[in-house]
Amino acid sequence: xxxxxxxxxxxxxxxxxxxxxxxxxxxxxxxxxxxxxxxxxxxxxxxxxxxxxxxxxxxxxxxxxxxxxxxxxxxxxxxxxxxxxxxxxxxxxxxxxxxxxxxxxxxxxxxxxxxxxxxxxxxxxxxxxxxxxxxxxxxxxxx
Amino acid sequence: xxxxxxxxxxxxxxxxxxxxxxxxxxxxxxxxxxxxxxxxxxxxxxxxxxxxxxxxxxxxxxxxxxxxxxxxxxxxxxxxxxxxxxxxxxxx
Numbered sequence: 001x002x003x004x005x006x007x008x009x010x011x012x013x014x015x016x017x018x019x020x021x022x023x024x025x026x027x028x029x030x031x032x033x034x035x036x037x038x039x040x041x042x043x044x045x046x047x048x049x050x051x052x053x054x055x056x057x058x059x060x061x062x063x064x065x066x067x068x069x070x071x072x073x074x075x076x077x078x079x080x081x082x083x084x085x086x087x088x089x090x091x092x093x094x095x096x097x098x099x100x101x102x103x104x105x106x107x108x109x110x111x112x113x114x115x116x117x118x119x120x121x122x123x124x125x126x127x128x129x130x131x132x133x134x135x136x137x138x139x140x141x142x143x
Numbered sequence: 144x145x146x147x148x149x150x151x152x153x154x155x156x157x158x159x160x161x162x163x164x165x166x167x168x169x170x171x172x173x174x175x176x177x178x179x180x181x182x183x184x185x186x187x188x189x190x191x192x193x194x195x196x197x198x199x200x201x202x203x204x205x206x207x208x209x210x211x212x213x214x215x216x217x218x219x220x221x222x223x224x225x226x227x228x229x230x231x232x233x234x235x
Contacts, residue, residue, distance in 0.1 A: 033178045033185035043183070071183055115179050116217055117186035118233045 001140035004101050004132050005049055005064060011098040012066060012130075013044050020087035034071050036119060040084060043069040047127065059133050059143035065108070068092070070124040077114050077122025085110070085126060092128060102132040150194060150226055159210035161193060168197035170230075172209050188231075189214060195221060195228040207232065 002010075013028050025034075025041035034041050049064040068088055074080035089107065096105045111125040135141045151169070158169030170193035177188045191198075191209055198219070201207065205216040207230070214232035222229050 031182070033183055035185045036187075069183065071180075113180050115184070116231070117177075117179060117184065118189055119186075121180060121184045121186060123180040123183050 001138075003139040004134050004142070005046070005062070005139065007101045008064065008098045008130050008132060009044065009046060009066065011095070011101060012068075012092060015091050015095050015098075016042060016044065016068070016088055019091060020083045022084060036073055036117075040070065040072040040080065042084070042088065043067075043071065045069070053136065057143065058136050060136055062132050062134065064130045064132070066128050066130055068126045068128070070122075070126065072122045072124070073117070073119045074122075075120055077120050078112055078124060081122055081124045085124060088126065098130060098132075102130045104131040105129070106131075153227070154193070161191065161198070161207055161209045163198060163201060163205060163207040166197050168194055170198070170209065187234075189233060191230040191232055192222075193228055193230065195226055198230060199228045201230060206235065 016026050019042060022040050022042050025038060027043045029045040030043050045067050047065040047067050049062055051060040051062045053060055070081045070084050072080040092105060106129050108127045108129050113123040115121050133143055135143050154169040154171060157171045159172055161168055161170040170191045173190045174187050177186050179186055201216045201219050203216060203218060207214050207216060213235040215235045217231040217233055220229050
């Protein structure tokens with residue numbers, strides 16, 4: 001069985017297919033750096049996943065922070081990233097249940113890391129929280 | 144006795160021909176790879192070392208040809224006693 005966490009991450013990755021300007025360069029938790037010729041690109045990765053157990057119900061309520069990093073090159077990196085961010089945001093927010101695995105998705109913020117490089121580089125991080133539930137003893141099943 | 148330095152000797156062995164505007168001089172090009180942005184981006188740190196009298200006045204956006212390839216200046220930094228300059232450059 002696959003945990004709800006992994007199912008949600010995989011679904012978000014799938015939902016991002018067709019994001020403006022990134023082609024097939026959408027990666028799950030890629031840890032290798034991206035070269036100039038591989039950009040623009042998206043990297044989808046989990047940042048944290050915390051839970052609370054409600055004593056009145058035998059379930060765990062999870063809040064997972066998922067980051068979609070937009071990596072671009074260009075004279076004004078955040079400007080290059082703008083249409084990509086607009087596109088990915090609408091794709092993620094169009095499936096608030098992640099194909100039935102979650103009960104809500106909420107954007108929480110955007111971060112900008114702009115750096116000089118052989119061409120100006122930008123990593124713009126779009127963070128979302130995904131809320132979902134599992135059984136107490138089984139991370140693959142909903143209560 | 145005062146020591147007379149010939150600074151061009153520093154560039155003689157590894158220097159390549161560089162041209163910006165009407166100025167042509169020797170410079171040493173280094174291009175190590177570098178990982179930035181918390182490990183997410185792989186880049187090349189193009190750095191040109193040359194005589195300050197030749198290229199010390201270049202500013203961000205200036206064009207320079209190094210060994211036949213065109214680059215754009217990112218920043219110009221004097222080093223040591225100011226006789227040499229290091230140019231951060233990017234491929235145009």
